[in-house]
Amino acid sequence: MREAKTRCPSRSGLRRELLDVVRVEDVGLYRLLRLKRGRLESGIPGQFFMLAPPGRLLPRPMSLCLATRTELGFLIDPVGPGTLALTTVVRGERLPVLGPLGNGFRLDVERPLLVGGGIGIAPFPYLSERLGRPPAVLGFRSKAHAEAGALVPKAEVVVEPRLVTDAVPGGHDVLACGPEPMLRAVAALAPEAQLAWEAPMACGYGACYGCAVEIDGELRRLCVDGPVLTSHDRNLTPVMSERDAA
Amino acid sequence: MIVNASGCLDALSAPEVAQSLDAFVTKTVTPLARRGNEPVRIAETDFGMLNSIGLANPGIDRFVADTLPRLLEIGVSVWVSVGGFAAHEYADLCARLDDQPIDGLELNVSCPNVSSPEEEVEEIVAAARAATTKTLYAKLSPAVPDVGAAATAAARAGADGLTLVNTIRGLALDPATLEPRLGPGVGGLSGPVLRPIALAAVFAAYRATGLPIVGVGGVETGLHGLELIAAGASAFALGTVLFADPEAPVRVREELEHEAAARGFATPLAAYATAHGQPPPRPLRRVA
Numbered sequence: 001m002r003e004a005k006t007r008c009p010s011r012s013g014l015r016r017e018l019l020d021v022v023r024v025e026d027v028g029l030y031r032l033l034r035l036k037r038g039r040l041e042s043g044i045p046g047q048f049f050m051l052a053p054p055g056r057l058l059p060r061p062m063s064l065c066l067a068t069r070t071e072l073g074f075l076i077d078p079v080g081p082g083t084l085a086l087t088t089v090v091r092g093e094r095l096p097v098l099g100p101l102g103n104g105f106r107l108d109v110e111r112p113l114l115v116g117g118g119i120g121i122a123p124f125p126y127l128s129e130r131l132g133r134p135p136a137v138l139g140f141r142s143k144a145h146a147e148a149g150a151l152v153p154k155a156e157v158v159v160e161p162r163l164v165t166d167a168v169p170g171g172h173d174v175l176a177c178g179p180e181p182m183l184r185a186v187a188a189l190a191p192e193a194q195l196a197w198e199a200p201m202a203c204g205y206g207a208c209y210g211c212a213v214e215i216d217g218e219l220r221r222l223c224v225d226g227p228v229l230t231s232h233d234r235n236l237t238p239v240m241s242e243r244d245a246a
Numbered sequence: 247m248i249v250n251a252s253g254c255l256d257a258l259s260a261p262e263v264a265q266s267l268d269a270f271v272t273k274t275v276t277p278l279a280r281r282g283n284e285p286v287r288i289a290e291t292d293f294g295m296l297n298s299i300g301l302a303n304p305g306i307d308r309f310v311a312d313t314l315p316r317l318l319e320i321g322v323s324v325w326v327s328v329g330g331f332a333a334h335e336y337a338d339l340c341a342r343l344d345d346q347p348i349d350g351l352e353l354n355v356s357c358p359n360v361s362s363p364e365e366e367v368e369e370i371v372a373a374a375r376a377a378t379t380k381t382l383y384a385k386l387s388p389a390v391p392d393v394g395a396a397a398t399a400a401a402r403a404g405a406d407g408l409t410l411v412n413t414i415r416g417l418a419l420d421p422a423t424l425e426p427r428l429g430p431g432v433g434g435l436s437g438p439v440l441r442p443i444a445l446a447a448v449f450a451a452y453r454a455t456g457l458p459i460v461g462v463g464g465v466e467t468g469l470h471g472l473e474l475i476a477a478g479a480s481a482f483a484l485g486t487v488l489f490a491d492p493e494a495p496v497r498v499r500e501e502l503e504h505e506a507a508a509r510g511f512a513t514p515l516a517a518y519a520t521a522h523g524q525p526p527p528r529p530l531r532r533v534a
Contacts, residue, residue: 014260014492052490057437058290059490082290098492202288202295203489206259209273209299210288219281219302224259 014205015040016098021089022071028140028147030119031087032065033074035095042067043100044107045127046177046196046228049074050204052096053085058202059098060086061223063123063177065151072097075148077119101204102227105194107131109173114138114152115164115186115193117178118145123196124152127175135172139164139182165189187231196228247515248471248495248502251436251462251485252327252352252385253299258313261320263488266495269323271483272313274354276328277335279305289418289427294437294464295486296416298430301329301354306342318347327385329354333366333373340378351380353405356387356412368399375404383460385409388440388447394454407458409483410447411440437486440464445477452478452519466494468501475514476521 019035026032033051040049042064050059051074060082066073078087089095105123107130114124114136121138128134136155139162140146149157158167165185168174174193176186183195199222201211212219213226215233225233250264252271257264264270282302289296304313309326317324326348328339340351353374355367371384384400386393388411397408413434418427426432444463451459461479464486465471471482487494506514 013262016491016493050490056290057295057486057490081292096491200286200288202290202297202486203492205492206256207254207263207492208288208297208489209253209256209282209302210297212282212285212287212299212302219285221259 014098014101016096018094019072019097021091021093021095023091024087024089027075027151029077029142029144030148031076031078032151033076033086033089034066035072035074035097037068037070037072038097040072040097041100042072042126044104045123045130046104046175046194047100047102048204048227049097049099049101051086053082054089054093054095056082056085058082059096059204061101061198061201061204062086063196063227064100064126065122066125067129073125075119075122075125075151098204102223103225105175105196105228109175111172113168113172113174114155115168115174115176115178115182116152117164117182120176120178120182120196121148121152123177128153131175137164137167139167139178191231194228194230197222197226199227247481248499249325249460249481249483250488250495251483252354254483254485254488257317257320257322260492263492263495264320264322266493267322267484268481269325269349270317270320271325271352272309272317272327273303274301274327274329275303275306275309275339276301277306277330277339279303279308284429286427286429287433289433291416291418291435294416294435294439295489296418296428296433296435297413298428298433300430306339310342310346314346314348323349325350325352325383327352327354328374330370333369336370337373337377340374340380340382344378344380349381350383350406351378352383352385352409354385354412356385367396368403371400371403371405381406383407383409385412386447386451387412387414388443388463389414392450393447394450397451397454397457401455401457405457407460407480408451408455409460409462410451410479411444411463414440414443436464438464438466441470445473448474448477448479449521452522465498467505468498468503469505471498471502472505472509472514472517473521476517476519478519478522480515480518 017038022034052059062074065075112134133153174190177196199211202208206224211222283300384405416435441464458480461474462483
């Protein structure tokens with residue numbers, strides 16, 4: 001994989017802490033889990049955290065959606081037992097959180113444009129803040145899902161059958177996160193785009209080899225080599241599964 | 247006496263976790279590089295975790311030239327897990343590693359994600375034994391009719407110790423499509439579900455051989471480790487728990503000391519084989 005200029009190192013030491021649940025809010029059909037921040041760093045947008053759902057064996061990877069001085073927020077699509085457990089916690093509970101992990105977006109871009117699809121918009125509120133509120137194009141599969149677009153400033157929201165790639169203007173430095181077909185389409189439109197991928201992972205720190213995707217012709221771990229990659233890193237054939245495969 | 251289960255930790259990605267163990271056991275190394283199985287490679291079930299990584303590794307040449315030197319710089323005792331598809335491959339791997347400054351070899355004769363050389367344990371261990379002077383452990387599967395017989399075969403062939411257990415083959419289906427959730431279909435089941443299976447296997451292998459045993463399977467707490475020691479393990483490994491909690495070695499070690507003391511044992515190893523109700527058949531050899 002090519003070395004990116006300001007890529008965040010993923011071997012900077014693991015930090016895991018029990019964080020207090022502040023509350024869980026509905027955002028359209030998604031849920032925003034707010035945790036007290038504790039002593040964890042918020043990291044670089046696009047990095048992720050492993051959140052341990054109560055009653056489940058394995059933690060789930062979630063990119064950071066919101067960071068304030070006192071809270072960390074995670075936008076979650078409750079589609080499986082793990083994500084359901086994470087979005088039904090209540091104040092007074094505590095969740096083990098490990099992170100930040102992986103490599104985030106490069107922020108040294110001149111004309112940023114955020115392109116997101118579905119729950120893939122999760123890292124954008126934090127990313128938008130760090131980039132000074134650049135324009136964004138967000139796609140959702142229904143109007144109810146699209147309510148989450150309100151989390152991202154200066155966003156043009158499109159709903160299927162219209163696709164984000166129909167609305168992406170040229171001449172921008174694209175930072176994208178979303179389902180695999182969207183990322184492939186974005187890469188075709190903007191070959192220099194930074195793309196945040198996802199894969200099922202058990203650990204998030206290089207131990208399990210579960211999150212292998214094809215990078216430079218080899219199956220490599222997305223957690224330590226990604227999750228943000230450029231299309232140059234890949235003759236893109238990642239094998240992303242459905243969100244939160246567990 | 248606390249190590250990682252092979253394939254459950256990359257010491258180069260997380261050296262601080264490896265340093266919190268008494269020894270680091272590598273992911274299994276094979277003669278040639280292996281790409282590993284196609285994704286999806288992991289799935290959580292209600293009872294444990296399924297994995298089908300498929301022994302992805304750089305092969306022995308790159309391992310010796312590139313990976314091992316960096317592992318040795320971490321400052322923790324290194325054991326190398328080796329795997330092959332014939333006895334001579336295991337022997338070649340052991341011979342390649344015989345002059346390396348590692349503390350032991352573990353023969354993976356039980357990976358559920360590759361076609362397994364069943365009933366060849368004795369042949370493989372004998373070939374490896376002839377090829378190396380290193381401390382040699384055989385990692386056995388619990389999915390055999392008689393773990394004690396497999397353990398006896400390994401002992402007869404010259405194994406210095408045993409690692410018990412590897413994962414057990416399992417399958418999970420997507421509830422919507424009823425298709426396998428793992429790319430390759432089946433995978434190895436690990437996690438808490440293995441705990442009673444590992445205890446039974448350690449118990450049987452101790453009875454059959456008296457060899458030092460690294461107990462592996464579903465350990466999440468110090469008490470789980472103490473139970474394996476009581477069943478006849480002289481060390482134990484952490485596997486799936488490391489995925490959820492990289493600080494598990496530190497926590498489990500503290501809990502182990504506490505649980506042993508709470509039961510009147512001067513040290514955790516003082517509980518060795520107490521589940522058998524009799525003194526061990528031969529003096530305990532320290533491992534790892």
